[in-house]
Amino acid sequence: MPTVETRRVVVTGMGAISPLGVGAGALWNGLREGRSAIGPLRHKDSGALRVKIAAQVPESFDPASGIDERTLPLLDRTSEFALHAAREAIAQSGIDFASAGLGQRTAVVVGTGVGGELTQDEQSRRLYEEKATRTHPLTIVRLMTNASASQISIAYGLRGPAYAVASACASANHAIIQAAQMIRFGMVDAAVTGGTEACLSYGALRAWEAMRVLSDDTCRPFSANRRGLVLGEGAGIFVLESLEHAQARGATILAELAGTGMSADASDIVMPNADGAASAMRQALAEAGLNPEDVDYVNAHGTGTQANDSTETRAIRLAFGAHADRLAVSSTKSMHGHALGASGALELVAVVGALRDGVVPPTANLDQPDPACDLDYVPNVAREMKVRAALSNSFAFGGLNAVLALKHAP
Amino acid sequence: MPGTTQQQVFEIIAKQAKVDVANVIAKQAKVDVANVKPESTLKDLGIASLEAIELIFDIEEHFDIHFPEQQGANFDNDTAQSLVDAVQKALDEKAAS
Numbered sequence: 213m214p215t216v217e218t219r220r221v222v223v224t225g226m227g228a229i230s231p232l233g234v235g236a237g238a239l240w241n242g243l244r245e246g247r248s249a250i251g252p253l254r255h256k257d258s259g260a261l262r263v264k265i266a267a268q269v270p271e272s273f274d275p276a277s278g279i280d281e282r283t284l285p286l287l288d289r290t291s292e293f294a295l296h297a298a299r300e301a302i303a304q305s306g307i308d309f310a311s312a313g314l315g316q317r318t319a320v321v322v323g324t325g326v327g328g329e330l331t332q333d334e335q336s337r338r339l340y341e342e343k344a345t346r347t348h349p350l351t352i353v354r355l356m357t358n359a360s361a362s363q364i365s366i367a368y369g370l371r372g373p374a375y376a377v378a379s380a381c382a383s384a385n386h387a388i389i390q391a392a393q394m395i396r397f398g399m400v401d402a403a404v405t406g407g408t409e410a411c412l413s414y415g416a417l418r419a420w421e422a423m424r425v426l427s428d429d430t431c432r433p434f435s436a437n438r439r440g441l442v443l444g445e446g447a448g449i450f451v452l453e454s455l456e457h458a459q460a461r462g463a464t465i466l467a468e469l470a471g472t473g474m475s476a477d478a479s480d481i482v483m484p485n486a487d488g489a490a491s492a493m494r495q496a497l498a499e500a501g502l503n504p505e506d507v508d509y510v511n512a513h514g515t516g517t518q519a520n521d522s523t524e525t526r527a528i529r530l531a532f533g534a535h536a537d538r539l540a541v542s543s544t545k546s547m548h549g550h551a552l553g554a555s556g557a558l559e560l561v562a563v564v565g566a567l568r569d570g571v572v573p574p575t576a577n578l579d580q581p582d583p584a585c586d587l588d589y590v591p592n593v594a595r596e597m598k599v600r601a602a603l604s605n606s607f608a609f610g611g612l613n614a615v616l617a618l619k620h621a622p
Numbered sequence: 623m624p625g626t627t628q629q630q631v632f633e634i635i636a637k638q639a640k641v642d643v644a645n646v647i648a649k650q651a652k653v654d655v656a657n658v659k660p661e662s663t664l665k666d667l668g669i670a671s672l673e674a675i676e677l678i679f680d681i682e683e684h685f686d687i688h689f690p691e692q693q694g695a696n697f698d699n700d701t702a703q704s705l706v707d708a709v710q711k712a713l714d715e716k717a718a719s
Binding site: 262375422424431480481483 | 671672678679688694
């Protein structure tokens, strides 16, 4: 534990664009109803692709809605998602960044696995297929990994530290941890943070196909018949504040971000490692001042690959000991898919929902128990239960682990 | 090949496939091709995880075929013979289409 004086960090706003719809409410309602947004892939090259399914943001999402028309041409789909989710989160928090110079004391940290993948893919196609000799002049400002963080900073006049964090599938959690630590140690009073991803380009889909980790039926985390992950997309953005800042302005506190844990496996570039994952979970518990038995729910990384789900099960047992058998563990990726660098942010919406409503979202599509996955995964139907504290796991290719510990609002 | 039955053509391909698959495996495992026995698993040959996926890709490229999705949870426990059979099956399907 740090010896310097630290501050408590709370969540006061959240927003999401996800395969379950526009808004954090649409995402949470879908998850608690056990509704999967995985469906046939909508893509202009879908005839040629081997991957046939995905979890995509519905076509009803209108990127132009409420966005300044001079800003729109600057945006890749990742930034569109992020700006819409940020607007929702900031509106919910009721925070006024113009008041008393708060904008100067607010950070923006946004996680993304690859940034403007669709822009990159489209411009590459122009160059290599159409033999164009010029790319669109806004290519760079659209595709740069920090574009979402910069657009949020510009839109709301946020002049504190602002940058992107990239750690593949753990990007959102790493970003949220960075933002929380800045508040905890007094560098800023507030932060707008989360993750965004829009990665369903022809090139990226081909690359995922070649890795042979994509499921061809659906996402079945922890089920013996699981066949891999299902790609998703979207963004989740949150307003974090120090507890005293939130209380001073009379804000509604959604949850306390009580602890964080980060580790690297330093082993294989893709195969997960139970020790590394368990280490991050233990750190998150320790920083939050939680004993294993204080935790009721773990939102698992739960990708639906053979390797992740059995390894994560072992990691949870390592971190929680005997209490592992008393935990509710679920993977909401079975419903919103794997949004890579945004996934931790979509899952934080689920964790905040579970804490506030006393409902644990289920693991959908779990129909065949696997002896290697022997925890209580809340199969298929949500469970009403008191959730005092929860962990949210994200583990990335590259062996990078980032875990959040959440508690009830103080 | 005048006078050759379709069955004989497939047999010639099968023989060729066996040698080629063994060569591709030997190259990836950095072992002598003589050490690649039909019953050798990729794990026996020290090919695991991403290397196995890379090997499958090399075989696909070599024969211009596609292995079906999710042939197994991973390929580490596949034997050289099972890969030869899979190549054969894919080549047959290609010839039939």
